[in-house]
Amino acid sequence: MPVSVERVVELSSERSQLWCAIGDTERMNRAVGLGPLAVSPNEGASAARYVVRTVSGGFPLEYEEQPFEWVENEHFRIHRSMRSGVLLSMTNEFWLTPRAEGGTSVRFRLSVEPRWQVLGPVLKLELLRFAGRIASELGRVEQDVKAGRTACFRTGTSAVDEASLSRSARALEEHLAPERRELGQKLVEYLRTAPDSDVVRIRPFELATLLQADDRETLAVCLHAVKAGLVELHWELVCPSCRTGTESTDSLSDLPAAGHCQLCDLSFELELDRAVEATFRPKSSLRALASGPYCIGGPFRTPHVVTQALLDPGGKAELRAPEEAGRYRLFLRGGATTALEVALGGDAELVVQSTDTGLSLAKATLAPSARLEIQHAGEKQTHVKLERLVYASRAATAHVVSTLPEFRRYFSSDLLRPGTTLRVARVALLFTDLTDSTALYSRVGDAKAFKVVHEHFDLLLGIISAHRGTLVKTIGDAVMAAFVEERDAIAASIEMLERFPEFRGSLPEAGRTFLKVGVYAGPCYVVTANGILDYFGQTVNTAARLQGAAGAGEVLLVEDLADEANEQGWLGSHTPSERFEASLKGLDAPLRVARIHVDRSER
Numbered sequence: 001m002p003v004s005v006e007r008v009v010e011l012s013s014e015r016s017q018l019w020c021a022i023g024d025t026e027r028m029n030r031a032v033g034l035g036p037l038a039v040s041p042n043e044g045a046s047a048a049r050y051v052v053r054t055v056s057g058g059f060p061l062e063y064e065e066q067p068f069e070w071v072e073n074e075h076f077r078i079h080r081s082m083r084s085g086v087l088l089s090m091t092n093e094f095w096l097t098p099r100a101e102g103g104t105s106v107r108f109r110l111s112v113e114p115r116w117q118v119l120g121p122v123l124k125l126e127l128l129r130f131a132g133r134i135a136s137e138l139g140r141v142e143q144d145v146k147a148g149r150t151a152c153f154r155t156g157t158s159a160v161d162e163a164s165l166s167r168s169a170r171a172l173e174e175h176l177a178p179e180r181r182e183l184g185q186k187l188v189e190y191l192r193t194a195p196d197s198d199v200v201r202i203r204p205f206e207l208a209t210l211l212q213a214d215d216r217e218t219l220a221v222c223l224h225a226v227k228a229g230l231v232e233l234h235w236e237l238v239c240p241s242c243r244t245g246t247e248s249t250d251s252l253s254d255l256p257a258a259g260h261c262q263l264c265d266l267s268f269e270l271e272l273d274r275a276v277e278a279t280f281r282p283k284s285s286l287r288a289l290a291s292g293p294y295c296i297g298g299p300f301r302t303p304h305v306v307t308q309a310l311l312d313p314g315g316k317a318e319l320r321a322p323e324e325a326g327r328y329r330l331f332l333r334g335g336a337t338t339a340l341e342v343a344l345g346g347d348a349e350l351v352v353q354s355t356d357t358g359l360s361l362a363k364a365t366l367a368p369s370a371r372l373e374i375q376h377a378g379e380k381q382t383h384v385k386l387e388r389l390v391y392a393s394r395a396a397t398a399h400v401v402s403t404l405p406e407f408r409r410y411f412s413s414d415l416l417r418p419g420t421t422l423r424v425a426r427v428a429l430l431f432t433d434l435t436d437s438t439a440l441y442s443r444v445g446d447a448k449a450f451k452v453v454h455e456h457f458d459l460l461l462g463i464i465s466a467h468r469g470t471l472v473k474t475i476g477d478a479v480m481a482a483f484v485e486e487r488d489a490i491a492a493s494i495e496m497l498e499r500f501p502e503f504r505g506s507l508p509e510a511g512r513t514f515l516k517v518g519v520y521a522g523p524c525y526v527v528t529a530n531g532i533l534d535y536f537g538q539t540v541n542t543a544a545r546l547q548g549a550a551g552a553g554e555v556l557l558v559e560d561l562a563d564e565a566n567e568q569g570w571l572g573s574h575t576p577s578e579r580f581e582a583s584l585k586g587l588d589a590p591l592r593v594a595r596i597h598v599d600r601s602e603r
Helices: 015-022 025-031 117-146 162-175 178-193 204-211 215-227 398-402 405-410 437-444 446-466 486-506 538-549 559-568
Strands: 003-011 038-041 050-056 059-065 069-071 075-084 087-098 104-114 231-238 245-249 258-261 266-269 276-282 305-311 316-320 326-332 336-354 363-376 382-388 422-434 469-475 478-483 515-529 532-536 554-558 578-582 591-597
Touching: 003 117, 015 025, 015 087, 015 104, 015 117, 025 117, 059 087, 104 117, 162 178, 162 215, 178 204, 178 215, 204 215, 204 276, 215 231, 215 276, 215 398, 215 405, 245 258, 245 276, 276 398, 305 316, 305 363, 316 382, 336 382, 363 382, 398 405, 398 422, 405 469, 422 437, 422 446, 422 486, 422 532, 422 538, 437 446, 446 469, 446 478, 446 486, 469 486, 469 532, 478 486, 486 515, 486 554, 486 559, 515 538, 515 559, 532 538, 538 554, 538 591, 554 559, 559 591
Parallel strands: 336 363, 515 554
Antiparallel strands: 003 104, 038 050, 050 059, 059 075, 069 075, 069 305, 075 087, 087 104, 231 245, 231 276, 258 266, 305 382, 316 363, 326 336, 326 382, 422 478, 422 515, 469 478, 515 532, 554 591, 578 591
């Protein structure tokens, strides 16, 4: 017979304000005193994807954990079937119900089924203890909301070795430029005082939001902190569906060629701008963290998932479309999907058939709050989820990290294995070249020409860095640079050409020298070549050919990108001066391109 404890906590905060705390089951489990988990894959016929071993209330447990079920801001449930230990099963469930007078009624039930009934009274006491802790934590969450802070469960903070921290903090200050030292001090204080659950996996862009700092500046300071001995850098493989880390490695050279998500039963290609994320954690010499994990599911791990439900063989799940219009996706474990558009005028009801490997519809349009029924004809228990497709990711991907000068300066040895190629879905590449450089060497001599080339490199590198790009390599007197965003690459090219007349005037030897630039964005591959992270593929060829076709003082863009740049104001005061069809070497078909003539000085 199950043993249960149920509590109701009345709070004045709204459901959406409380959900980020109640749905963060990693922090909840830490806060109420549950132990860390040891996790291994489960390949059985049930929906449970993992076997978990832990200690709870002094009792060792081994269980199969089913995927969590939830409806965002309303409800979640988790069921665990025990393989060994004093329990047969464990089920926890939370409901958030709006109150008529405002606020939220939070009801939760903790249930266990003992293997031996004689243990019932002891287990009841344990459940009462855990329920009391949860109720107390909910009271603290309410105080956070009233104080304007993010609602979250309070967790422990491990001891800090102040001598080691101070020593590494001094090293960080020496590494940083003066304008970054205040941010460096904030990072040190965060590492000193933040709870274990926050620093065990530091996502630098989320940290930037917390510290009210720029994303890339925070990431750069974190990279400096690695060299100073404050933090360690880890690379996580991120599932494209649930968007959680499936495995972690300390070096890019240890990345596999592909990833697999056990929860989603999904294999995926590694893309540096989507599937590989950089995270940080304090050095073990500074803090002995309670690493965990303390939970492997829970709504807060996948905040883009609106609803998740189990499907039994021959059973069904009833979901509800979100109230907010937009693009969503129904995802069945294994990778089958149905594209859903939520919009006024859509269907009020929809039935989708599922098997063990597929869904009956490719796409559909639903009205807000429409009823969605999934009828499962498969032979295995599985799970289905409704995902937002438009969701702002705060991941510092490997591609973003690799475009920081600090990464290429300090981590040049952290390269892909020879022969390994990883895809980047989109990168903006910029190529430059000096005109008249061959004649320059003949005209002024090797030493003076060499000076012109290297001082022009200094000018361009400063501009590339200022526009959030990185130097990939120099090729003779040419430069190849990479940017995450096209707008940054274009803005850099415009500034290069605008500032080149002043550079030319500062060096008499450079009087006849002009710059020409090509910018192009698209997919390509990243490899280790000649000891650096380099790019190859048709995007690289196209960017280089555009630069070759540019005239002195010009940047050449494909026409569509030039039009967007003109509309968005990325060209500053300049506009395309000529549009034409260009036949570029190595390309099967001509390209429509546009010239932006910036440096109009007399040659």
